[in-house]
Amino acid sequence: MLRFIVRRLLVTIPTILVVISLTWVLIKLAPGNFYSGEKRLPPAIEKNIREKYGLDKPWLQQYGKTMWSILRLDFGTSLRYEGQSVNSIIKNSLPVSAAIGLLAYLLALIVGVTAGSIAALKHNTRWDYGSMALAMLGISVPNFVLGPILVLIFSLTLYWLPPSRWAGFPSRNLILPVLTLSALQMAYIARLTRAGMLEVLRSDYIRTARAKGLSERDVVLKHALRGGLMPVISYTGPALAFLLTGTVVVEKIFALPGLGNYFIQASLNRDEPLIIGIVAFIAMTLLLMNLLVDIAYAYLDPRVRYQ
Amino acid sequence: MSNKPDHDDLIHTPPEMAIAEADVRPAEAGEFVRGSSLWRDAWRRLLKNKLAVFGLVVVVIVTIASVIGPTVIKNTFGFTPDYIPSHDVKLSRSYPPFTGPDGEFSWLHPMGTDNAGRDQLARVLQGGQISLFVGVISTLVSLLIGVTYGAIAGYFGGRIDNVMMRIVDVLYSLPYVIVVIVLLSMFRSQTPRGQLILLFIALGSISWLTMARIVRGQVLSLKNQEFVLAARATGVSGTRIIFRHLVPNTLGPVIVYATLTIPQIMLTEAFLSFLGFGVQAPLASWGSLAADGIQSIGIFPWQLIFPGVTMALTLFSLNFLGDGLRDALDPQTRSV
Numbered sequence: 001m002l003r004f005i006v007r008r009l010l011v012t013i014p015t016i017l018v019v020i021s022l023t024w025v026l027i028k029l030a031p032g033n034f035y036s037g038e039k040r041l042p043p044a045i046e047k048n049i050r051e052k053y054g055l056d057k058p059w060l061q062q063y064g065k066t067m068w069s070i071l072r073l074d075f076g077t078s079l080r081y082e083g084q085s086v087n088s089i090i091k092n093s094l095p096v097s098a099a100i101g102l103l104a105y106l107l108a109l110i111v112g113v114t115a116g117s118i119a120a121l122k123h124n125t126r127w128d129y130g131s132m133a134l135a136m137l138g139i140s141v142p143n144f145v146l147g148p149i150l151v152l153i154f155s156l157t158l159y160w161l162p163p164s165r166w167a168g169f170p171s172r173n174l175i176l177p178v179l180t181l182s183a184l185q186m187a188y189i190a191r192l193t194r195a196g197m198l199e200v201l202r203s204d205y206i207r208t209a210r211a212k213g214l215s216e217r218d219v220v221l222k223h224a225l226r227g228g229l230m231p232v233i234s235y236t237g238p239a240l241a242f243l244l245t246g247t248v249v250v251e252k253i254f255a256l257p258g259l260g261n262y263f264i265q266a267s268l269n270r271d272e273p274l275i276i277g278i279v280a281f282i283a284m285t286l287l288l289m290n291l292l293v294d295i296a297y298a299y300l301d302p303r304v305r306y307q
Numbered sequence: 308m309s310n311k312p313d314h315d316d317l318i319h320t321p322p323e324m325a326i327a328e329a330d331v332r333p334a335e336a337g338e339f340v341r342g343s344s345l346w347r348d349a350w351r352r353l354l355k356n357k358l359a360v361f362g363l364v365v366v367v368i369v370t371i372a373s374v375i376g377p378t379v380i381k382n383t384f385g386f387t388p389d390y391i392p393s394h395d396v397k398l399s400r401s402y403p404p405f406t407g408p409d410g411e412f413s414w415l416h417p418m419g420t421d422n423a424g425r426d427q428l429a430r431v432l433q434g435g436q437i438s439l440f441v442g443v444i445s446t447l448v449s450l451l452i453g454v455t456y457g458a459i460a461g462y463f464g465g466r467i468d469n470v471m472m473r474i475v476d477v478l479y480s481l482p483y484v485i486v487v488i489v490l491l492s493m494f495r496s497q498t499p500r501g502q503l504i505l506l507f508i509a510l511g512s513i514s515w516l517t518m519a520r521i522v523r524g525q526v527l528s529l530k531n532q533e534f535v536l537a538a539r540a541t542g543v544s545g546t547r548i549i550f551r552h553l554v555p556n557t558l559g560p561v562i563v564y565a566t567l568t569i570p571q572i573m574l575t576e577a578f579l580s581f582l583g584f585g586v587q588a589p590l591a592s593w594g595s596l597a598a599d600g601i602q603s604i605g606i607f608p609w610q611l612i613f614p615g616v617t618m619a620l621t622l623f624s625l626n627f628l629g630d631g632l633r634d635a636l637d638p639q640t641r642s643v
Contacts, residue, residue, distance in 0.1 A: 015477050023489050030493030133358075136630075140623035142574055144581045144597055145615030148604045156605050237480060245484040249578060253601065263485070264582055267492040275489060282482050290480050 004298050005291075012287050017067075019283040020276065024066060027272055028059060053079070053273075066276060075277030080269045086277035089262055097258035099169055100250060101243045103178045108185035108239075113225075113232065115186075116193025120201060120228070121220065131190060138187030143246055147180040147253040164255040177254045181246045185239055192235055197228035234297055237290040244282060349559075352635040359631020365624035369617070373435030380429045387429065404609055419609045421599065430596060431614050437592040438618065441506060442573040446565050448511025449572075453518025454561060458549045460519070461526030472523065475516050483513045484575070491584040499590045506585055510572050521564055525557040559636040566629035570622040577618060593618040 041049070050056045054065060069076055075086035115135070119128040154176060155163035162173045200206060201224055209219045248260030259278060266274035353359055381387050404419040404427075419427050460471040487509045496502040529535065530553060538548050577594030579585035586592045591599075593614045600611030 011473075011477060015480065019481055019486065022486060026486070026489050026493050136623060136626055137619075140570070140626055141619040142577055142581075142594075142597075142615070142622075144578070144594070144601070145611070145619055148597075148601050148611050149615070152604060152608055241480075241482055241484075244482065245578070248484075249581060252582065263488070267488055268583070270493070279482075279485055279489065282485055286482050287480055 001298070005295060008291050008294055012291050016280075016283050016287050020067070020070060020280045021063075023276060023279045024063060027270075027275060028062075053077075070276070070280050075280065076273040078266075078271055078274045080266070080271040080274065086274050089274065090259065090277065090281055093257055093259045093262050095169070096166055096256050097244075097247050097251065097260060100174065100177050100181055100256070100258070101240075101247055103174065104182035104246075105185060105239060105243055107178060108182040108189050109232075111182075112186045112189025113193050113229065116190040117197055117220070117225065117228070119190065119194040120197030123198060128194075132194065135187040135190045138183045138190075141183070143180050143184060144249050144253060146183055147176070147250060150176050150180060151253075164253075166256045173254075177250045177256065180253070181243065181250045184246065185242065188235065188239070188242075189232055192231045193228060196231040197224060200224050200227040203227070230297075230301060233293070233300065236293045237286075240286055240289050244286065349632075349635040353631055356631040356634060358627045359635070362624035362627035362631065365620060366628055369435060369621050369624075370439060373432050373439055376432035377429050377436070380426065380432070386426055403607075404613075419607075419613070421607075421610055427609065427613055430591060431593070431617050434591045434593045434596045434614055435617065435621070437503075437586055437590055438573050438576060438594070439621075441503070441510065441576045441586075441592065442569040444507050445510035445514070445572045445576070446568045448507055449515040449518060449568060450561070450565055451515075452512065453515035454522050454554060454557070456515065457519035457522030457524075458526050458554055458557075461523040462530055462545065462549050462553060464527070464530075468523070472520075475519055479516055484578070487513060487579070488582070488584055491579060495584075496587075499587045502585075502587050503590065506576065506579070510575055514568055514572055514575075518561070518564055518568070521560050522554075522557050525560055526553050529553055529556055563629060563633040563636055566625065566632055570625040570629070573618070573622060573625075 047056070054062060057065075066076075073087075075090070078084050078086055078089060081089065115131045119131045122128050151163045154161045161175055163176070165173060206219060206224055209223045210216075214223075244260075247258055248264060250256070251258040251261040252264065259282070262274065263278045263282075265271075266278060353363075377387065421427055421430065456471065456475075460468045490509055491502075491505060494505060496505055526549075535548060535552060538552050543552070573593075576585055576592060577597070580592045580594030581598045583595075583598065586595055588595075596614035597611055597618070600607070600609075600614060604611055
């Protein structure tokens with residue numbers, strides 16, 4: 001097990017470095033920079049500022065400096081939001097994204113696993129077709145269409161829920177963003193669960209469980225789900241990535257001050273330290289989460305360890 | 308997802324038996340028994356799947372409407388998708404579907420007009436052109452990369468295969484969309500056409516991974532068969548074996564997966580355009596139309612609903628078509 005973890009770490013850490021370096025190279029290769037926007041600074045002032053942020057040094061030196069500061073988890077200062085460090089921006093915006101993302105994933109897991117199991121247990125019945133058609137709908141309706149339509153119905157027509165803005169953690173403002181974000185994941189998880197369960201339900205050990213007279217409830221909950229949910233567990237990694245890109249759109253639709261919104265703004269403003277900082281943070285979080293999922297998977301399914 | 312009640316049986320019987328089962332009938336004396344090709348069988352199975360047929364019909368209709376629609380509207384009513392009736396202040400406003408400037412019923416704008424008074428139907432159809440175009444071209448880019456990569460890894464096997472597939476594994480876990488957003492915003496092209504090409508490359512280069520895996524798997528199982536051995540024995544070169552003997556045999560799964568890649572890429576394109584990193588004005592895609600529409604969702608909901616629903620319907624149909632094709636072409640693979 002330890003060898004497995006070490007081997008995965010040996011892949012994960014270089015991958016994080018590659019993502020950060022790639023972003024850095026893209027930013028440096030691109031024409032123009034933060035100061036070449038609409039508001040031109042007098043050349044003398046621009047020169048001073050560039051010196052202050054070390055932007056006048058040779059590339060290699062800048063790269064070394066960036067990488068060194070990332071290693072120390074200190075992402076520098078934002079060019080756009082003067083006086084704010086990238087770390088403090090991440091610290092303030094992360095709870096917003098994390099709250100919606102995790103709630104959405106939880107909701108998707110509960111609904112998706114339930115719907116997928118029902119579809120598999122009632123294979124080729126109305127339940128199966130119905131939930132799979134709904135799942136297909138969830139996969140096909142883009143979240144930037146679903147979100148506004150939900151707002152239109154529940155906020156602007158029925159006046160049940162607030163249409164946007166952040167109002168702290170447990171608040172009614174979270175309902176619509178979370179629903180919007182989780183629809184796609186719900187659909188994927190339902191389809192994965194159904195496929196996994198269908199395969200497991202045909203296997204010999206389920207026949208054995210039934211043959212020895214276990215109740216259907218025990219067969220499903222104690223035996224079938226354990227094997228049938230393996231695809232769902234291995235999907236956690238991609239799910240996190242999807243949730244992350246989903247939050248970018250959801251935060252924009254619902255005007256939430258999350259990580260995604262800052263990232264979009266930073267990309268549009270060419271706020272280099274903020275872009276690098278957020279990319280580095282996202283890459284680290286995502287890949288470390290993937291690592292944890294892999295370890296959990298290897299723990300649950302010993303065959304994986306020896307591959 | 309399966310729509311055929313006999314699906315369970317199809318999985319457990321070998322494919323050749325499953326196919327034969329459908330129409331086994333002893334040949335009568337003197338009757339010429341026509342062989343049934345894999346493709347004909349697949350087509351017949353596809354036609355039995357109602358949802359897949361529905362998907363196929365919708366995709367064909369949307370494609371034809373998008374391609375010829377704007378021209379037809381121009382020749383019939385005389386306005387292009389970006390025609391702004393600036394001569395009349397009353398006309399350059401957003402009107403609901405089937406409504407004229409005085410609130411009366413009118414056939415002129417079945418999807419209403421946008422803030423500048425442009426016809427929504429024409430704009431949605433033109434947006435469809437771009438969305439479908441991006442979907443298809445980027446899928447071709449990803450096909451090119453994925454098939455080549457997967458075939459090479461599968462054919463050479465051993466250490467080469469190991470390294471190549473490990474790279475794919477690593478790439479799988481990257482937060483692509485984030486890198487693509489950086490790429491698109493940093494290299495923002497001055498011309499819409501340039502941005503479109505950038506989009507093809509960006510989208511194509513992030514979606515070939517699964518294709519590479521599928522093709523590699525297929526090639527691995529094909530390369531030890533007699534026809535490859537025969538080709539090798541007669542001195543055919545490696546490249547030629549890969550592209551003339553192995554790749555054509557992977558066509559079934561490749562087509563299935565390509566059909567499923569198109570909606571995924573269209574979705575990513577819409578996502579990027581929605582955020583303002585994708586296609587640029589004056590070009591519009593369904594994503595950028597929806598982004599325009601969301602500005603005034605409370606007052607002019609039709610500006611978001613029409614491009615959004617058209618897109619959802621198209622993606623829905625493409626997904627069903629892809630699923631149906633998979634069931635028809637290789638009933639044995641099950642995946643989500």
